[in-house]
Amino acid sequence: MQLLVQPIGQSIDFGVGDNLLDTLRRAAVPISYSCSAGRCGTCRCKIIDGSIEVGGDRADCSTDAVLACQATLTENCTIEIPEPDEIVVHPARVLKGTVDSVEAPAHDVRIVRFRTNRPLSFSPGQFATVQFGRGLERPYSMASVEGDDLLEFHIRIVPGGAVSGHVARTLRRGDTARISGPLGTSYLRRKHDGPIICVGGGTGLAPVQSIVRATLESGNRKPVHLYFGVRSEADLYGAPTLAELHQRYPNLHVQIVVASGSVHAGHRAGLVPDAIAADWPDNHALQHFRGYVCGSPPMVAAVTTALVAQGLDAGRIYADAFFTQPQVVSQPA
Template identity: 30%
Template sequence: MVEPLAADLAVYFYSILFTRYPLLRDMFPPGMDVQRGRLLRALLHIVDLVDDPEGLQRFCSHLGRDHRKFGTESAHYDAVGECLLAALARFAGPAWSPEAARAWTLAYTAVAQVMTQAAEQDARVRPAVWGARIVHRQDFSHGIAAITVQPDQPYHYAAGQYVSMETPWWPREWRYFSPANAPRPDGTLTFHIRALPTGWVSNALVRRAVLGDVVRLGPPMGDMVLDPGSSRDILCVAGGTGLAPIRALVEESARSGNRRKMDVFVGARTSDELYGLDDMLRFAQRNHWLNVRAAVSDEDILGLNGSLPEVLAEFGPWHRYDAYLSGPAPMVTAAADLLTRTGVPRSRIRHDPLDVPVLSVS
């Protein structure tokens, strides 16, 4: 009942939160549009997971660990819960019965408890944020840059995960990017970043950042990692800068000595936008277990033409594969639907949460 009014609910929620607890305002960015959207997506995702206790526990634990970078403390959860329930009550109208209020109070209390416990456990073993100095950059066409950073402390992550980043030019504006490499001995991470027209953070990184600038990294997140217990072949699908985590998975597979067959499909609108393809093809030439294919959707050229889901349908079958998808949310959704229809269980299709794809507005 509330979802059609979700945007207004988010505005109301933050309005009463900052009115009742003005000291919390400094924890948020000046522009609240992206933050309001994240709140709504998190709430909807929690409701979607209500019958999946393991998935809900994992998601809320991720949230708790990630919120440490904002300076979130246990007391803040009480303030947020109070204002969230007030906002729900206002917008649910007559549907906000005593039973609904009790259910949401219990639900929020459980979520806050999981987040708090995860944050406390995380604080015992690692920092909330890492400073990271830019040590190298490579510019591609179409406003894409590969930016390599050196964290000031050891940064442990798994290939395929994503990382939140804050720049010095837009304090408290955190955006998600995926490392394009498996963990390296020297600890550096390389990110593929596209400057989007409305992307404050991405434009700052691509157009403004130079060697020596320092950004901040939040903890790694995401479950799109290789399953060490699987012996199945691997299908990877990358749209645009979704190539970054897929490239990291390929590196990890090679480094671990895993020689499962790996089929990688890389897509873009035009051939000029297929950045980094030569590097992937050279990698495939050195590794017989890796096949790399490229497709374009908006240009008629020699080779594969069409969207990535359309191209996937021409190959296969994929029902014996583990699938990893990265890129724009519509592509990921369409590819996942195609694979499901052709016999791949949903449990073997992995991708980032659709609200933080590597091509989201950043």
């Protein structure tokens, strides 16, 4: 049996029942992966022709994507792996984190920093699962970058939320948590050395902060545009950090967009998609950019539409939608 891998055009022999990720790795095909257990999402690929079995069900070209680690080869098929030149492989790890600090920069946000028993290898923009205790487990994005002394998370306090309620009312310096990861595919594409546009809504600032810091600290001097959208001035946090980054890196351009209420000097009133449309009126203006979008599902959808309308190829927009429902654990909150 034969597996054809696009866009590299490599053909691989396999046996019926072989795992797709194992087959690709044996053939030295460049594909991102981490947990190998169907949680991190990094080994996502698309079926172009034929079919693959996933969890006992048939998946074919009508399926949006499959995770290679969960897919079983059953017949001749063709798959497409995304960006074979942007591969990341971080070993899945479970760490012990000790709370170093808990800050409340806004009424419904806590910044929690952990000192871990060993380093966590991750790409800027990824997230991890944080378990504070039995039944108190949620995914949160790293706001720090690999190599920082502390692992930083921005946690939104959700009314009635068991985990965020624990963070708001109970969590203290010296408490411990179980941190596992990394997870997620909306990470910084390091081989792109052109301009980027990053958009964060609410605690979507966390992965955006990590992405922006990493690209600036790597020496990229192309324009980096960061839009940070909040509901009101009372919900705004992180402005001093963004100002400090701008002072260090003049190629960073920060726009703080406030949806309602009074707006402080230097901030903009309205919605982020409208601000993007106003700043980039030419429908080809963003064609050489890469985009990173993190926030609530409606915000991610609206911003993605705005970016595409201004010329950014949808395939170059990397997005994570933040869900608040406890049952949804595939994306950070």
